[in-house]
Amino acid sequence: KAGVTQTPRYLIKTRGQQVTLSCSPISGHRSVSWYQQTPGQGLQFLFEYFSETQRNKGNFPGRFSGRQFSNSRSEMNVSTLELGDSALYLCASSLAPAAANTEAFFGQGTRLTVV
Amino acid sequence: GESVGLHLPTLSVQEGDNSIINCAYSNSASDYFIWYKQESGKGPQFIIDIRSNMDKRQGQRVTVLLNKTVKHLSLQIAATQPGDSAVYFCAENASGYSTLTFGKGTMLLVSP
Numbered sequence: 001k002a003g004v005t006q007t008p009r010y011l012i013k014t015r016g017q018q019v020t021l022s023c024s025p026i027s028g029h030r031s032v033s034w035y036q037q038t039p040g041q042g043l044q045f046l047f048e049y050f051s052e053t054q055r056n057k058g059n060f061p062g063r064f065s066g067r068q069f070s071n072s073r074s075e076m077n078v079s080t081l082e083l084g085d086s087a088l089y090l091c092a093s094s095l096a097p098a099a100a101n102t103e104a105f106f107g108q109g110t111r112l113t114v115v
Numbered sequence: 116g117e118s119v120g121l122h123l124p125t126l127s128v129q130e131g132d133n134s135i136i137n138c139a140y141s142n143s144a145s146d147y148f149i150w151y152k153q154e155s156g157k158g159p160q161f162i163i164d165i166r167s168n169m170d171k172r173q174g175q176r177v178t179v180l181l182n183k184t185v186k187h188l189s190l191q192i193a194a195t196q197p198g199d200s201a202v203y204f205c206a207e208n209a210s211g212y213s214t215l216t217f218g219k220g221t222m223l224l225v226s227p
Contacts, residue, residue: 108158
């Protein structure tokens with residue numbers, strides 16, 4: 001059974017550009033959550049999707065957005081990139097929404113560097 | 116939500132020793148807890164979880180203890196191996212909330 005797949009693994013972007021990251025959850029999982037990980041702030045929640053609906057959003061500016069498709073794959077987009085957006089972006093999948101307290105499994109992450 | 120924190124930023128042990136990693140949480144509504152292991156360059160790996168109706172749960176070489184009275188969680192690793200070297204995070208959630216809240220992490224260093 002394949003795990004959570006995130007693409008691409010590494011990205012280098014210039015300030016002001018936009019970026020789209022992709023996450024394919026474990027087969028059968030319908031919930032996808034996104035996190036930003038930085039050395040200073042640790043793991044911070046971005047948003048959660050379940051059945052194509054955003055269930056919750058963390059404290060990030062509107063430049064950060066996401067969506068989920070009918071096959072449960074999810075994308076997140078960051079527009080007008082800033083240097084501070086450099087981070088490891090992690091996707092976690094679970095069978096049910098996080099509110100149901102189910103096991104969440106992470107992908108390898110996408111390392112975004114903004115220069 | 117309220118924060119989850121770890122007491123020790125770095126724990127150094129010898130191979131074969133038992134390791135104990137601690138975590139304090141402050142949200143009394145938290146009822147679900149997960150320990151993750153993150154190796155350099157990789158995403159967090161699920162180790163073990165525990166719900167608030169339990170005090171202890173065992174896995175392969177790992178045991179999680181939950182003390183709800185003092186809001187404390189610990190991860191015990193038996194016969195620690197060099198491959199256990201990583202950053203360990205505890206995460207908590209309260210039923211009905213759509214987000215896991217993570218602690219800052221503890222680095223475990225295992226010397227051969």
